[in-house]
Amino acid sequence: MESILGWIAENQQMIYIVILMIFVGIEVIGHVPSVLHTPLMSGANAIHGVVIIGAIIVMGKADPHNYVALVLGFLAVVVGTLNVVGGFVVTDRMLEMFKGKGKKQNTSSK
Amino acid sequence: MEVSILTLCYLIGSVTFIIGLKMLSNPATARNGNLLAAAGMTIAIIGTIFLYEEDGKKLGNYPWIFGGILIGGIIGTLSAKKVKMTAMPEMVSMFNGMGGACAALISAVEFDHIYQTYKTVDSAWLSDFIPAGHYLTIIAGAIIGSVSFAGSMIAWGKLSGKIKDRSFPGQHVVNLLVLLLVLAAAVFTYQYNVGSAHLLFYATVGLALIYGILFVLPIGGADMPVVISLLNSFTGVAAACGGFLYNNKVMLTGGILVGAAGTLLTIMMCKAMNRSLKNVLIGSFGGGSSTAAAGAK
Structure with a gap:
């Protein structure tokens, strides 16, 4: 558990990109x-x-x-x-x- | 200096992917959008080949790299140019499977690298050396890539009339069991003696391949485009795992972009056919696998 939390903290930049890209992907082909x-x-x-x-x-x-x-x-x-x-x-x-x-x-x- | 140029290449690549996808969703600009994304991809690939370095060390094995690109490029162009217009969807499925195989192979090499490094240390667990997050990206890339590869190959076979629909009573249960076995094998690989971890890893990949086959096999041939679209988004997620592995932003953005857009596209395709995704996937345990894919990220 601790190591997963550590990994999230270490890769927070990447995780932000993932979340934003999910929204971009949905938005871009919406219509x-x-x-x-x-x-x-x-x-x-x-x-x-x-x-x-x-x-x-x-x-x-x-x-x-x-x-x-x-x-x-x-x-x-x-x-x-x-x-x-x-x-x-x-x-x-x-x-x-x-x-x-x-x-x-x-x-x-x- | 060179590394900053590479970063710029990746930035251009990511932006062209987003704009390209946007243009692809409008009939007037679709063709240019495709070309734009292709241009961005070329920049990112060339940048990687010549500018990438890790710990001050450049990439080697150029003959292998160029040989691979040459062979893949020639076969890809020829087969894409020759295919009949009516056979396009199965060609897409074929290429999608290739992408999944690529992601799985990357994971296999990375795992082999870890295994070679630690195999001499006996009676120790893999989890003693490798952080859980790092292992998760490797194994997720391997599993999702394998499922996508096997599934796409079956979809390709179905569309080209080589494989018939097959379902048997209790297939839901069997599929679910295989999926659980895949996950169990993935966990055991991590919590097991390093010396034989590679066998478990290959077992995980093998089970994932079987799951991919079982997943697509019972689905009707007319529903294949929807399934291909779903597998397409799986491959996107597998590519994004590679992005995590190498801390590579363009792989991450490209992969997640396709993962998200592909999932939405799958739903929209179902709607266009007046069906629900659950309805299409009823022959297999579709819902379970897509949440697994989302969770594995």
Whole structure:
């Protein structure tokens, strides 16, 4: 218990960010029309690809002789990049369909 | 100097994510919003590769990093460009699963690092060396990431018609039991002999994978977009755990932003289909898992 309280005190800055970001996240997409649900999901999917930064740090810090860390870290970088690149490209292609089209058609979500 | 530039990169990244998400929720600006977020992401990634340092030490293993980015980038671009318009949601699910796997792998490496450091100290508990908060971020990233990965893979299989809906009587109970087992294994890993902690850690990850499969398996194929959106917000939370782990603000903001927006989006998608989230997830113990995800943060 004590160590958890200590950890909260130590990371209070981060915890403030978490709480504020929850409100920002809810506020920002509050008025999205239902045609954009799927592209927004896809865009959010690309944004959480930011986890790749963690993968890069893990990979960069790995001891060159520790093959477990090297292989796992390498896999993390590959799948993280897949998430980021694939996510943004797919979102872009989805939104391409909206160009010059009316709002009503093409919900694209099933 | 370089570290302050990196901080600036992260700041730009965080702000572009928020603005990008805002623009994505308006049809007129959606496409530019996506590009803006992508630009911010690129800045943050390049900044990390070249400017990141810890205790005055720069990152190494550049061939591995660039090799990984190159392979992931090429496969990601090709598969995203080739996929048919009708198959988009399953592609999103696939990429979402990749993000979850990435978060879980990061946690695995970090745990391996701790294990390698302390394994020689016999008959001592992990809790003697590692603060509870630090362990919590590692194990939460591993569990949520694994659930998201396994669930997304099942969702992908269902949408592409490879996996059929399967449910059996008493599945709620089984799912709940597996979830409890995951949590129990997570606690035992912390309160157990360091020498064999890694086995328990991998057991936790394995159980989390099984839970992810069981969680999505009974849900009907037509409800998959909602489930993908939910798993999307799970991955966001897993990414935020990484942010806590490395004290990295851009990962934290990006992850939590997606976690919060994704949860709201899930609810809105349900509403658009005239259903409640509980209704969609009735085949599994949905409510329990989302509160667990929120609590694990």
